[in-house]
Amino acid sequence: MAHLRSRRRLALTVPVVLSLTASLGFLPAAASAAPAAAPAVRTTDDGPHLAYVVNTRTDHRTIESVQREILRNGGSVVASYDTIGVIVAHSANPDFAARMRAVSGVDSAGATRTAPLSAAGTTDEGAVQVLSKAQAAKLAANATPGEEPYEADQWDLRAIGADQAARINPGSRDVTVGVIDTGVDDTHPDIAPNFSAAQSANCVSGKADTTYGAWRPVDAGHYHGTHVAGEIAAARNGIGVAGVAPGVKVASITVAQPDARSLFYPESVVCAFVFAADHGIQITNNSYYVDPWMYNCMDDPDQRAIVDAVNRAQLYAQRKGTLNVASAGNSNHDLAADAITDSSSPDDSTATTRTVDPHECFDVPTQLPGVVTVSAVGVKGAKSYYSSYGLGVIDVAAPGGDKYQIPDTPSKNGRILSTLPNGQYGFLQGTSMASPHVAAVAALLKSAHPHATPAQLQALLKAEADNPGCPSGPYDGDGDGVVDATCVGGERVNGFYGFGVVDALAAVTK
Numbered sequence: 001m002a003h004l005r006s007r008r009r010l011a012l013t014v015p016v017v018l019s020l021t022a023s024l025g026f027l028p029a030a031a032s033a034a035p036a037a038a039p040a041v042r043t044t045d046d047g048p049h050l051a052y053v054v055n056t057r058t059d060h061r062t063i064e065s066v067q068r069e070i071l072r073n074g075g076s077v078v079a080s081y082d083t084i085g086v087i088v089a090h091s092a093n094p095d096f097a098a099r100m101r102a103v104s105g106v107d108s109a110g111a112t113r114t115a116p117l118s119a120a121g122t123t124d125e126g127a128v129q130v131l132s133k134a135q136a137a138k139l140a141a142n143a144t145p146g147e148e149p150y151e152a153d154q155w156d157l158r159a160i161g162a163d164q165a166a167r168i169n170p171g172s173r174d175v176t177v178g179v180i181d182t183g184v185d186d187t188h189p190d191i192a193p194n195f196s197a198a199q200s201a202n203c204v205s206g207k208a209d210t211t212y213g214a215w216r217p218v219d220a221g222h223y224h225g226t227h228v229a230g231e232i233a234a235a236r237n238g239i240g241v242a243g244v245a246p247g248v249k250v251a252s253i254t255v256a257q258p259d260a261r262s263l264f265y266p267e268s269v270v271c272a273f274v275f276a277a278d279h280g281i282q283i284t285n286n287s288y289y290v291d292p293w294m295y296n297c298m299d300d301p302d303q304r305a306i307v308d309a310v311n312r313a314q315l316y317a318q319r320k321g322t323l324n325v326a327s328a329g330n331s332n333h334d335l336a337a338d339a340i341t342d343s344s345s346p347d348d349s350t351a352t353t354r355t356v357d358p359h360e361c362f363d364v365p366t367q368l369p370g371v372v373t374v375s376a377v378g379v380k381g382a383k384s385y386y387s388s389y390g391l392g393v394i395d396v397a398a399p400g401g402d403k404y405q406i407p408d409t410p411s412k413n414g415r416i417l418s419t420l421p422n423g424q425y426g427f428l429q430g431t432s433m434a435s436p437h438v439a440a441v442a443a444l445l446k447s448a449h450p451h452a453t454p455a456q457l458q459a460l461l462k463a464e465a466d467n468p469g470c471p472s473g474p475y476d477g478d479g480d481g482v483v484d485a486t487c488v489g490g491e492r493v494n495g496f497y498g499f500g501v502v503d504a505l506a507a508v509t510k
Helices: 014-024 060-072 096-101 133-141 155-159 162-168 224-233 266-278 301-319 431-448 454-463 504-509
Strands: 050-056 075-081 086-091 106-111 176-181 249-254 283-286 323-327 340-345 352-356 372-377 396-399 416-420 424-428
Touching: 050 060, 050 096, 050 266, 050 301, 060 075, 060 086, 060 096, 075 266, 086 266, 086 301, 096 106, 096 301, 106 301, 155 162, 155 396, 162 431, 162 504, 176 224, 176 266, 176 431, 224 249, 224 416, 224 424, 224 431, 249 266, 266 283, 266 301, 283 431, 301 323, 323 431, 323 454, 372 431, 396 431, 431 454, 431 504
Parallel strands: 176 249, 176 283, 283 323, 323 372, 372 396
Antiparallel strands: 050 086, 050 106, 075 086, 340 352, 416 424
16 A cells, blocks of 8 residues: 555543443444435535534434434435444535534534545555565475464564464354454455455445455555454465464455555444444454544544544444454554644645644544554564553553564564465564454454453453563664653553563463
């Protein structure tokens, strides 16, 4: 992809968690939030069309009334997730959001983008490095018996005991990890054996498209989701690489726009969480932040509506038994600081620089209640130079790669090797790569404890993690002689690693 976005995340304070949760109400665990049939639509052409989320009470009468008001105010209904009270709408009326906020029964409403629908990220740090044919041949020729051909370059598996765990319990076929991302190439020989087409869809429009193959990336430039899927569950089949949980299934829920920027808009992510919940996906991996805002501030009505909509969807998924895992971001931000500078938002039009209050502005979905937030480490077990951090924000850490931490492997590449579209393999680094390691370990835990709830799985991840503690001296991740970050906390929990680096072997033995 031409545009690789940096990720970051802020601490969610208890009062805000309570207010967010209270605004959603209780969603029955057995209910479906699949979009209801939309009423007849009417559109206007007096301005650029934008997408909106309109968040309402969940009673039938209110939803029908709000849908009528959407039409009356020049909008059209794309999808209506009635059980969670989220309606996705399009409108060319510049006053649409303001008018909808005044409608009885509407809790929040706002635009999900700042550019028109006709206009055209992810959390990997730097461009992909494709494994060359010569490198692949050399690796395969010198592979250790019993290992995958390219496993010698997978230092990350050994770092968390995943190679040993696979010999004990590679994971259950009853467990599926949903990759909410740019699409997954399910024809890849390392992914095909474990791919679940029945649990895959394309949610780009805000409404799930389950047409066969709709979940695939539109081109090789949308490689991110395929790399993530391989990290989780590349099969141990004598081909290429191995995943952390090579016995579980993976599904693809595509949310990235099909252009070079690959933006992940809120309505797509709402659709993805609901689809995952309603199709029996036990774990989702979220290596992105919801565009167009790096941080969504509650004093802005549009951004508040984004937080509300995505939170309703991810809480619905949790109540249906889905654990959501997300990456912390690549800005090397202290996410527990008093203030953070955001100079990249909105990323779908003209960005401006703003200082955000970490108690009022949130990274979505990583900062939402119950989501597992993941920082990245390199081969030495130290925080990756790019990884965001923060005491009380990071839950656990995992290998994400670091070009400054050089492994003793054939390639000497400190990044993470995994699958790419069209049968290829390549190296990436980022918290995008750390999050799927945690999702895969969670899948191993779910395999060993099939009745564990999302909250119990999160507790197990933390309990079995290995915490190296804060560095004894100043942290200089890139080796330029400048202190890059300060770790706060102790050996049990701290800002760099949360409760520690996840342990795949412990997940299947304890």
